Amino acid sequence: MIVDRTNTIIKENKIHAKKMFGQNFLKDKNVLLDIIKASNLSKDDCVIEIGPGLGALTELLCLNSGKVLCYEIDDNLAKELPNRLKKYDNYVIYNQDFLKCDIKKDIESYFGYDKRIKVVANIPYNITTPIIFKLLEINNITHMTLMVQKELAYRFSSDEGNKEHGSITAYLKYLGMTNIYRIVDRSCFEPVPNVDSAVFTFERNDKNINNDFLDFLRIVFAQKRKNLFNNLKGIYGLEKDAILNILSKKEIETSVRAEQLNSDELYDLFFSIKALTPKKLKAYAKVNLILNVLGKFDNGYHNLEMLNTKIDLYDEIEIKVYDIDRVEMDKDICEEKDNLVFKAIKMLKEHYDVKNNYLVKIKKNIPNGAGLAGGSSDAATVIKAILKNENIKYDINELYELTKVLGADIPFCLQDRKCIVRGIGEKIIPIKNDKEYQMILAFAPLSFETKRIFAEFDKIDSKRNNKPKINEFEDVIKNYEMFNNDLEKVCIKLHPEYKLNEIKMISMSYGAKASQMTGSGSSCYALFELQDENIEKCLTELKSKISGYSFSTYKTISY
Ligand code: SAM
Numbered sequence: 001m002i003v004d005r006t007n008t009i010i011k012e013n014k015i016h017a018k019k020m021f022g023q024n025f026l027k028d029k030n031v032l033l034d035i036i037k038a039s040n041l042s043k044d045d046c047v048i049e050i051g052p053g054l055g056a057l058t059e060l061l062c063l064n065s066g067k068v069l070c071y072e073i074d075d076n077l078a079k080e081l082p083n084r085l086k087k088y089d090n091y092v093i094y095n096q097d098f099l100k101c102d103i104k105k106d107i108e109s110y111f112g113y114d115k116r117i118k119v120v121a122n123i124p125y126n127i128t129t130p131i132i133f134k135l136l137e138i139n140n141i142t143h144m145t146l147m148v149q150k151e152l153a154y155r156f157s158s159d160e161g162n163k164e165h166g167s168i169t170a171y172l173k174y175l176g177m178t179n180i181y182r183i184v185d186r187s188c189f190e191p192v193p194n195v196d197s198a199v200f201t202f203e204r205n206d207k208n209i210n211n212d213f214l215d216f217l218r219i220v221f222a223q224k225r226k227n228l229f230n231n232l233k234g235i236y237g238l239e240k241d242a243i244l245n246i247l248s249k250k251e252i253e254t255s256v257r258a259e260q261l262n263s264d265e266l267y268d269l270f271f272s273i274k275a276l277t278p279k280k281l282k283a284y285a286k287v288n289l290i291l292n293v294l295g296k297f298d299n300g301y302h303n304l305e306m307l308n309t310k311i312d313l314y315d316e317i318e319i320k321v322y323d324i325d326r327v328e329m330d331k332d333i334c335e336e337k338d339n340l341v342f343k344a345i346k347m348l349k350e351h352y353d354v355k356n357n358y359l360v361k362i363k364k365n366i367p368n369g370a371g372l373a374g375g376s377s378d379a380a381t382v383i384k385a386i387l388k389n390e391n392i393k394y395d396i397n398e399l400y401e402l403t404k405v406l407g408a409d410i411p412f413c414l415q416d417r418k419c420i421v422r423g424i425g426e427k428i429i430p431i432k433n434d435k436e437y438q439m440i441l442a443f444a445p446l447s448f449e450t451k452r453i454f455a456e457f458d459k460i461d462s463k464r465n466n467k468p469k470i471n472e473f474e475d476v477i478k479n480y481e482m483f484n485n486d487l488e489k490v491c492i493k494l495h496p497e498y499k500l501n502e503i504k505m506i507s508m509s510y511g512a513k514a515s516q517m518t519g520s521g522s523s524c525y526a527l528f529e530l531q532d533e534n535i536e537k538c539l540t541e542l543k544s545k546i547s548g549y550s551f552s553t554y555k556t557i558s559y
Helices: 001-011 031-037 056-062 075-084 101-109 124-135 152-155 168-177 211-220 226-231 240-249 263-276 341-353 374-389 396-404 450-460 473-478 487-495 501-511 534-545
Strands: 045-052 066-071 091-094 117-122 141-149 177-183 198-202 279-296 304-320 326-329 355-363 418-424 427-430 437-441 515-517 524-529 552-555
Touching: 001 031, 001 056, 031 056, 031 101, 031 117, 031 141, 031 418, 045 056, 056 066, 056 091, 056 117, 066 101, 066 473, 075 091, 075 263, 124 152, 124 168, 141 152, 141 487, 152 177, 152 515, 168 177, 168 211, 168 263, 211 226, 211 263, 226 240, 240 263, 263 304, 279 374, 279 450, 279 515, 279 524, 304 374, 304 437, 326 341, 341 355, 341 374, 341 396, 355 374, 374 396, 450 487, 487 501, 487 515, 501 524, 501 534, 524 534, 534 552
Parallel strands: 045 066, 045 117, 066 091, 117 141, 326 355
Antiparallel strands: 141 198, 177 198, 279 304, 304 355, 304 418, 304 552, 418 427, 437 524, 437 552, 515 524
């Protein structure tokens, strides 16, 4: 076995261990066997090893698991390794810095999508924490067995009340179970380091990483000599009394230090504080690049087919936990009870376990009745914020079904990329190969009523066929002829003063890829490639020729 030959390999290959890469090679077989035992490996397991070095651990990983993916930063070690692992064909070595790799992509291409992964490694001590944080980002990594410096292992696995208990301890315990499998004496390595080590294990639970909680932990543990109350004062813009109130409700003494609370108690405190802190969100406008009406369902709704994008025009939303549910707008658009956001909160409470009430303040920037789905976007943004705040797991298709009856654009607005949208608006196909554009939006001094536009459309257009016309986004962008809005002719018929055709003509003469009305009007867009400088000239011409309309440029966005 390679481990029995560690010293010989070092001598024969004249290897000078590099301190900057934390190179201390294992030479104790029993320690290696314990690492394998702690990892509970089987032939079905996919394993990542960071820093295979001479390959002592890699050999045992190849023997005891299904597939092994190794990252080795040292060019010479990475080059030599295959010579020592000739017997095995179930591993790959990526000669690169683990901290710089695209781990998600590597996992998908080597192990396949959605595989559960274990990380087993004797890692370089100088970058232990960044390695662990990078690994925590990947939900599929369900287990880690890591050789780390003894003191760090104590810190990672200490319980509350111990002085080692810190922000990273609480965060690890929030995301899983930590344990020290065994202590490893420094004499088990070559060259001998000046610290002892420990085999540390971590079993991940199904919680997602939570950077807000991590920030909170860093704040409450920032000054360990200060008590919790003093560390909390002044953060999140909370008044002293608000913090005292939360602590007293939870029966936490103001003199308590963060290290005295366990990770559940800290999360509970974080959750209450966060709930009181207003969250600022952006609700982006929607543009229908294509809108085809394929037919009508028996229930009266229209069967649509759309290609939708979001653009960087948005309403500003502030949301926080409150005594009652309340929606306030800076513009007087409708009564609170008729507001889509208010209806959306009501719907959420009927179908999900929403425990709190919410105050939502909306600053409207997206014009009403312009075909830009301002109201739907506000509702979708608030729905997502509440579900996140309440930690509610939901099925997205079920949410599409529940929201489509409130507003046909809400399902799309719950998404964050371009989509092909079908049915009433609930069949959502996010676009994989996303491409961004810039556009001019023309805002007409007219407001069209969607219901009336569709009613009129039904009168004049009876020869519709139900066949879908959009297949793949890739096909569509090769063929801008497909860009269409079936409702335009009705809008022009009902509003002969609508200057849609003039806007289209000017835009196309400046090389716009397409120019169409969005939704049931009244705004329309002129679409340009991102690098096309003609957009500015086109904008100037539109502003000078089309009076009474306003024009602005935006970019399409996916986030
Ligand atoms: N696994 C071997 C063993 O147990 O004998 C070697 C462990 S040694 C403590 C750490 C290994 O990590 C070295 O091989 C070193 O070159 C490698 N390494 C250091 N920094 C790295 C990084 N950023 N990315 C990938 N490998 C790294």
